[in-house]
Every structure is written in C-alpha cells, then in structure tokens.
Amino acid sequence: MTIIDGKKVSASVKEQVAEETKKLKEQGIVPGLAVILVGDDPASRVYVNNKKKACELVGFKSEEYALPATTTQEELLSLVRDLNERKDINGILCQLPLPKGLDENAVIEAISPMKDVDAFHKQNVGRIMLGDYDFLPCTPAGIMEMLHAYGISVEGKRCVVIGRSNIVGKPMAMLLLHENGTVTICHSRTKNLAEITREAEILVAAVGRAKFVTADMVGDGAVVIDVGMNRDENGKLCGDVDFENVKDKCSYITPVPGGVGPMTIATLMKNTLKAAKLQNF
Numbered sequence: 218m219t220i221i222d223g224k225k226v227s228a229s230v231k232e233q234v235a236e237e238t239k240k241l242k243e244q245g246i247v248p249g250l251a252v253i254l255v256g257d258d259p260a261s262r263v264y265v266n267n268k269k270k271a272c273e274l275v276g277f278k279s280e281e282y283a284l285p286a287t288t289t290q291e292e293l294l295s296l297v298r299d300l301n302e303r304k305d306i307n308g309i310l311c312q313l314p315l316p317k318g319l320d321e322n323a324v325i326e327a328i329s330p331m332k333d334v335d336a337f338h339k340q341n342v343g344r345i346m347l348g349d350y351d352f353l354p355c356t357p358a359g360i361m362e363m364l365h366a367y368g369i370s371v372e373g374k375r376c377v378v379i380g381r382s383n384i385v386g387k388p389m390a391m392l393l394l395h396e397n398g399t400v401t402i403c404h405s406r407t408k409n410l411a412e413i414t415r416e417a418e419i420l421v422a423a424v425g426r427a428k429f430v431t432a433d434m435v436g437d438g439a440v441v442i443d444v445g446m447n448r449d450e451n452g453k454l455c456g457d458v459d460f461e462n463v464k465d466k467c468s469y470i471t472p473v474p475g476g477v478g479p480m481t482i483a484t485l486m487k488n489t490l491k492a493a494k495l496q497n498f
C-alpha cells in the first residue's frame with residue numbers, strides 16, 4: 218500500500234509554475250489572482266489563506282476581497298464586473314459556499330469565462346464536456362495530476378465517484394471518462410452503494426461526511442481518493458474515508474490532510490498562469 222503524497226506532487230507543480238512565472242515576468246507580465254471571500258466561514262478562511270500563500274510562493278500578485286456576510290448581491294456583482302475589466306487581474310475566484318441569500322450561480326456567470334480559474338462558468342463547463350477547454354476545475358484536475366504522478370492509469374478501469382456536485386463529482390466523472398475509465402457516479406439515492414463501490418478499481422469519495430467510506434465498501438487493491446475535509450467526533454480533521462480501517466485494502470490511498478487539498482491549490486496556480494498567458498499573448 219502506498220500513501221499518495223499530495224504535498225509533494227503539489228510542490229513540484231508549483232515549482233514548474235514558479236519557473237514559468239519567472240519567464241513571464243521577464244516579459245513584464247505578472248499573473249494576478251483576485252480571491253473573493255464573503256462572510257466568516259472558518260473553513261473558507263483557511264482555504265483562501267492557503268490560496269494566497271501559494272500565489273506568493275509562485276510569484277503571482279494576489280488580491281483578497283474579504284466582504285461581510287451582509288454584502289448584497291449587487292455589491293458582489295459590481296466587484297466582479299470591476300475585476301473583469303482589470304488588466305492586472307487574470308483570474309477571479311469567489312470562494313464557495315456563499316452566505317445564505319446570495320446567488321452563487323449569478324456570481325459564477327458574472328465572472329468573465331477567460332478569468333474563471335475555477336472553471337465553474339457554464340461556458341467552461343460546456344467546453345469540458347466537449348473536451349475542448351482552457352481551464353479544468355481545480356480539485357478533479359488536481360486528482361488526475363496526482364494519478365499521473367504515481368503512474369496510475371485510468372484506461373479501461375472501473376471508476377466510481379461518490380458525490381455529484383458541480384465542483385467535484387460531476388467534473389471528476391468527466392475527466393475520468395476523458396481518460397477512458399468506465400465511470401459510475403453514486404449519490405444519496407444510490408441503492409446498494411457498497412456493492413457498487415466494492416467493484417471500483419479507482420474510488421473517489423466526494424461526499425462531505427466524515428469517515429463515510431468504510432472498509433466493507435472497498436475492494437482489494439483499489440486506488441482510493443479522498444476529497445473530504447471534515448471534522449470527526451473529536452474535532453480532528455478527517456476525510457470521507459475511514460483511513461485507518463481502509464488503508465490496508467488499498468494499492469494507493471490519499472491522506473487527509475496532505476492528499477487532494479494541496480493539489481486543488483496547485484491546479485489553481487496552473488489555471489491562473491494559463492489565464493495570464495491567454496490574456497497577454
């Protein structure tokens with residue numbers, strides 16, 4: 218059993234981005250990312266801080282817009298429109314979820330597709346479906362990169378994704394399909410879930426429930442990817458997979474923390490670099 222080291226793979230991706238950024242700077246171009254955070258969700262705060270730190274590391278300019286939970290839809294849209302017009306901002310990211318009362322879809326659609334480094338805009342989602350895209354969503358693309366780094370092929374494999382969110386589950390299934398996996402998406406209404414997940418050669422858990430995937434749900438030799446970021450009964454950070462009991466059945470498994478999370482941020486850096494190139498050349 219191999220524990221996949223997301224930190225290590227992420228560091229090497231960020232190193233590549235930093236190198237390319239250095240070259241861009243010689244041509245007078247500094248990639249810029251604007252991160253919008255509305256409200257005071259503590260998890261979102263941590264994610265945004267990590268994104269800012271990564272920007273510093275690779276040499277990007279980053280701007281944070283921390284807005285109160287009382288921000289109106291119009292104020293938020295007005296900020297996005299201003300950022301769309303800025304030459305020095307190449308990527309715009311609005312951390313989700315937004316506080317109640319704000320319309321996430323309207324905000325996503327307001328972001329210029331060229332600056333949509335999350336790849337959440339319907340134009341980018343459609344392009345991914347057709348296999349003709351500039352940006353891939355950060356978490357699923359980060360997972361694919363991690364599989365590549367460990368030489369894990371998807372070709373012809375039975376892949377099971379648990380979760381059908383627009384951010385992870387659905388695009389994850391699409392990226393596995395692009396690499397010729399045979400993909401099943403499971404969700405809260407799926408019957409006989411364990412029967413399906415046990416057949417998976419590659420199992421991706423994106424449920425949002427602590428230790429949801431138990432040992433009886435995992436087949437021998439499976440590759441298990443844990444997208445979860447939860448607190449267990451003792452308040453300790455844990456994934457969607459019951460790591461301690463599942464790990465010995467796996468050929469590969471990602472830990473939480475130190476697995477998928479760092480890869481999400483590494484992909485964000487790649488996307489922002491790409492946005493800067495697309496907007497300047």
Ligand code: GUN
Pocket residue numbers: 310311312313314335355356384481
């Ligand atoms: N919330 C959880 N994951 C993400 C992400 O990848 N991007 C944004 N903007 N918000 C998120």
